[in-house]
Amino acid sequence: MGKKCVAMLLAGGQGSRLGVLTRNMAKPAVPFGGKYRIIDFPLSNCSNSNIDVVGVLTQYQPLELNSYIGNGMPWDLDRLTGGVFVLPPYIKGKSGTWYKGTANAIYQNLAFIQQYDPDYVLILSGDHIYKMDYSAMIALHERKHADCTIAVYQVPWNEASRFGIMNTNADGDIVEFEEKPAEPKSNNASMGIYVFNWKDLKQYLIEDEANPESSNDFGKNIIPRMLGEGKHMVAYPFEGYWKDVGTIESLWEANMDLLQSPPAFNLYDSSWRIYARNPTLPPHYIAPSAEVSDSMVTEGCTVAGKVDHSILFSGATVEEGAVVENSVIMNGAHIRKGARIRRAIVAENAVVGCDSVVGGNGRIAVVGQDAVLPEYSVVKPGEQIDAETAAKNAAKAEEDAK
Amino acid sequence: MKDVFGLIYTSDESDMRLRDLTRSRSIAAMPIGGRYRVIDVLLSNLVHSGVSNVGLITQRNYHSLMDHLESGKAWDLNRKRDGLFILPPYVTRSSTGSYSGLLDAIRSNLNYVRRASQRYALISGSSTVFNMKFDDMMAQHLATGADITILYNVPADDESNGDADRTHLKMDESGRVVDIEVTPHLNTYPNVSMDVYIMDKALLTYLVEVSAAHYRSDFVRDVLIKQLGELKIYGYKYDGYVSRIDSIASYYKLNMDMLDESIRTPLLYRPNPVYTKVKDEVPARYEAGAKAVNCLVADGCIIEGTVENSVLFRGVRVGKGAVVRNCILMQGVEVQDGAQLSNVISDKDAFIKRDRRIVGQESYPVVIEKNAVI
Numbered sequence: 001m002g003k004k005c006v007a008m009l010l011a012g013g014q015g016s017r018l019g020v021l022t023r024n025m026a027k028p029a030v031p032f033g034g035k036y037r038i039i040d041f042p043l044s045n046c047s048n049s050n051i052d053v054v055g056v057l058t059q060y061q062p063l064e065l066n067s068y069i070g071n072g073m074p075w076d077l078d079r080l081t082g083g084v085f086v087l088p089p090y091i092k093g094k095s096g097t098w099y100k101g102t103a104n105a106i107y108q109n110l111a112f113i114q115q116y117d118p119d120y121v122l123i124l125s126g127d128h129i130y131k132m133d134y135s136a137m138i139a140l141h142e143r144k145h146a147d148c149t150i151a152v153y154q155v156p157w158n159e160a161s162r163f164g165i166m167n168t169n170a171d172g173d174i175v176e177f178e179e180k181p182a183e184p185k186s187n188n189a190s191m192g193i194y195v196f197n198w199k200d201l202k203q204y205l206i207e208d209e210a211n212p213e214s215s216n217d218f219g220k221n222i223i224p225r226m227l228g229e230g231k232h233m234v235a236y237p238f239e240g241y242w243k244d245v246g247t248i249e250s251l252w253e254a255n256m257d258l259l260q261s262p263p264a265f266n267l268y269d270s271s272w273r274i275y276a277r278n279p280t281l282p283p284h285y286i287a288p289s290a291e292v293s294d295s296m297v298t299e300g301c302t303v304a305g306k307v308d309h310s311i312l313f314s315g316a317t318v319e320e321g322a323v324v325e326n327s328v329i330m331n332g333a334h335i336r337k338g339a340r341i342r343r344a345i346v347a348e349n350a351v352v353g354c355d356s357v358v359g360g361n362g363r364i365a366v367v368g369q370d371a372v373l374p375e376y377s378v379v380k381p382g383e384q385i386d387a388e389t390a391a392k393n394a395a396k397a398e399e400d401a402k
Numbered sequence: 403m404k405d406v407f408g409l410i411y412t413s414d415e416s417d418m419r420l421r422d423l424t425r426s427r428s429i430a431a432m433p434i435g436g437r438y439r440v441i442d443v444l445l446s447n448l449v450h451s452g453v454s455n456v457g458l459i460t461q462r463n464y465h466s467l468m469d470h471l472e473s474g475k476a477w478d479l480n481r482k483r484d485g486l487f488i489l490p491p492y493v494t495r496s497s498t499g500s501y502s503g504l505l506d507a508i509r510s511n512l513n514y515v516r517r518a519s520q521r522y523a524l525i526s527g528s529s530t531v532f533n534m535k536f537d538d539m540m541a542q543h544l545a546t547g548a549d550i551t552i553l554y555n556v557p558a559d560d561e562s563n564g565d566a567d568r569t570h571l572k573m574d575e576s577g578r579v580v581d582i583e584v585t586p587h588l589n590t591y592p593n594v595s596m597d598v599y600i601m602d603k604a605l606l607t608y609l610v611e612v613s614a615a616h617y618r619s620d621f622v623r624d625v626l627i628k629q630l631g632e633l634k635i636y637g638y639k640y641d642g643y644v645s646r647i648d649s650i651a652s653y654y655k656l657n658m659d660m661l662d663e664s665i666r667t668p669l670l671y672r673p674n675p676v677y678t679k680v681k682d683e684v685p686a687r688y689e690a691g692a693k694a695v696n697c698l699v700a701d702g703c704i705i706e707g708t709v710e711n712s713v714l715f716r717g718v719r720v721g722k723g724a725v726v727r728n729c730i731l732m733q734g735v736e737v738q739d740g741a742q743l744s745n746v747i748s749d750k751d752a753f754i755k756r757d758r759r760i761v762g763q764e765s766y767p768v769v770i771e772k773n774a775v776i
Contacts (some may be wrong), residue, residue, distance in 0.1 A: 073475075247537075261690075280678065282436065282698070283435070283714070286695065291689065294692075299700070
C-alpha cells in the first residue's frame, strides 16, 4: 500500500505566548477568521494538494483538537486508504516518553509512516495562516533530485534575525543555515515546512535518537547535520500571504488582515477552499437596531448592536446598545447590552456583562474561554482575564457588595 | 422510535403553483431560510426522532434533490444498516414512472417497504415545513391502538389558503377522526392535516395492494374517506409553527416569518437543529458603508449597499448604493451598484445590472427566474 507522500503535522505545541487563549487547547485549535481554526489551513492545503494521508501529532491539551479533527470528513480526509490520524505519544514496550522535540515526535511515529512506505514525507506545523500547494513543492523536490526541500519566505530584513535563515546559491540550493543570526546574510526564512525522502529521513531520525547530545529538533539537529554532510538541500521559495499567529497581537492582526479591501489574505478562492468543521447553525440575523460595517459575520450570529471593523465567529451575539470595534469575537461569545469592546479578543463562549468596558487604545485585551464578566467589568488594554479569575472577581465583588 | 421507518413522498402536484421557482426543482428541494431546503427540515425531524431508515420517493425534477442529498451524510443517514434511500421513478410493466398519487407511488416502491425491518411506517408529504420530534405522536398511536394516526394543526385565520387541496378533519372527544373533507367550501373543521401518517407496515401494504386492484390512487379520497368506518383513524395535534408551501405567497411568508426570532429559533435551531449540506463558504462580509437591518444573511455574501427585511442565501452580492427591501435572494444572486429591488423573490444566480429597479408588492412578489440577467 505505497503512497507517494505522507504529511506529518506537528500540532503538539502549547503556544504559551497566546496566553489565556491556549489555556485549554493547543495552539492549532485556536479559532481564526470567523469560522476556522488555525489547523484548518494546513489540513485544507493537504486536501487541496491531493495529499491524503496526514498524521497530526498532538501532545498538549489534545481534547479540543481530537474532537475537532474527528474522522477528517470536513477536509475530505476520511479516505478508504489513508485519511487523517491523530497521533499522541504512547507507551512502547516498557518505556514511553512525551515528544521531546519535533524530530523525536516523528521518530516516535516511524511505524505509522512505514505502513504507507511513502516516497516522501512532508513535515508541517500548525502555527501559520497561509495557502500553499504542497504538490508544487514536492514536484520541485523531485525535479532537483533533492535530499531535502525547505520552504522559505522572504521576511522583511529588519525581522530576519528572529528566524532561521537559509542562505542559497544561484540555483536555489541551500548552502548555509543560520538560526536567528545577528547579522543575516539573506532574508529567506525557513517556514518549518520540509520535504524529505522517506528512507533517508528514517535513517537520520534513528541516528539522531541514538545521540544523547541531540535535542531531537529538525531546525537545531537534523537540518544542520544534513547540510554538514553535503546533502542536496533545496529552497522552495513561497510567495503569498504567510503569517505566524503565535502571539495575541499577531493573531489579532491576522484576523484584521481579512478585513482589508481587497483582503490581504483571500479566502474566496473557490479553487483553494479552506474547509472547516461546521456547526449547523442558521444564517446570521441582523436586527433593526444593528449597525454593521467593515466586518465579517458568520452563521448563527445575532447582531443588535454596533459592529465596526470586527470579526464575529459562529454563534456570537452582540446585544442592542453594545459596541464592538476592531475586535475578534469568537464562537458563541455573548456581548451584553451597553458593553464596549475595543481592540480586544473575546474567546469562545465568554460573556461580557452589561456596560462592561473591554480593551481600548493600546495593546490587545483578551477575555478567555468561558469567562463570565459581570456587569460594569473593566478589562484594560493588554490585560488578559480567564474564566477562573473572572469567577473569583465576580465572587469578590458580590462579597464587597454585602 | 427505532421501530419506525420514514417514507417521504415528493409530489409534483403543487409544483406548478410556485411558477418559475419549481421549473427545475420539486418543492422538497426549494431553498428556504437562507441556507436550507424544505427537505432538510423533514429529514432532520426524522433523524431527531431516532428514525434511521428513510425512503424518499422522487418524481420528475429530482436531479436537484439528489445533488443536495448525496449519500445522506449531512443528516447522519449514511449508515451501515439502513440510512437514506432515494427511490427514483422507473418504468416497468406495472409502473409508468409517473405516479398518479401517493398510493400509486408507494405501490411502485413496495419492495422498499417490504424490505424495511421496522414494523411501523411514517409516511410524509414534502411541502409542509415544521420542526418536531415524532416520538409523542408514535406513543399516542400505540396508546390508542389506532390503525392510522394523522398529524394535524389548526392554521391561523390569516394563513393564505393556496390552491392546493387541504384535508380537514373532525375528531370526537377521544381524538378519533369521524369526518374528513377535502378542500371544503366552508371551513367547517379548523383542523387541517399536515400530510404525515403513522401506520403498521402490514396495513400499509394491504391498503396499497387493495387500492391498486380497484384502480384507486388517492390516499385521502380513496382510503381515508371511503374506509373511515372500518379503520380506526386518530388525529395528533401539533401546536408549533407550520408552513404549507403551496403558493408563491406562502413561500414568501415562510421566509419572511423566519426574520422573527420566536419563529426562527424553534424552526431551525433549538432544540432540534435542522441539518443541511455544508458548502464551506467564507463568512459574510459587510463593507464600510453597508447598511443591514432586520435580515437573515448566509455565509459568502458581500454587502456594500442597503439590505432591509430580507433573506439572503449564500454568496449574494449587493453592490454600492444598491437597495434590497423585503426580498428573498437565493444563492449567488448579484445585485449591482445602484440597483433597487423591493418585494422580489429571485432564484439562483440571477444578475441584476446597475441601476435597474424591480418593484413587486407584498401581496404579489415579483419572481425572477434562475440565471436571469436583468
